[in-house]
Amino acid sequence: MTSAGVLTLVAIVEYAGGAEAAGQRYEDAVLALLERHGGRLERRLHGTDGQTEVQVIQFDSQAGYESFLADPDRAALRAALGDSAPTTRVIEVRKG
Template identity: 85%
Template sequence: MTDRADELTLVAIVEFAVGAEAAGQRYEDAVLALLERHGGRLERRLHGTDGRTEVHVIRFAGRAGYESFLADPDRAALRAALGEAAPTTRVIEVHGG
């Protein structure tokens, strides 16, 4: 059983490259599908009205899961395949439910 005190909640602000919005969304679909293997789950996925931004609320059972997600070779391969068209992401650690 996971202690809720160990949980890590993140907000990711994702911005797609101009002209690569569809590719960026497909990339995010694929990357978000990897969360579960690292003890993570997507709680909310919001789409900006500008068509170029998404906001994700993600929860991990612990920091180790987040770190293993960042190091996931499948995630790295997906990002490398997009090259300069890859989205930029700002991640903020947050408190609260």
């Protein structure tokens, strides 16, 4: 974790083949939940392949990130997509 407890993450999101539009709508909805957990989207980039997205996200604390992961609204959105839900790899990063 970086100084002052701020947590910076890079999320690499891959949409399921044939479900790119649904995956983007899911990401839009999930990213809208960040604020309630002390999180904010710093940057969102869409791959030229149409199937990949990169997000830079900051949380005020590790606890905020953990509460975001446990958010029941987030879980419900993911469950609604089933096998069409995107896969995500999250990497903690620091400036330097």
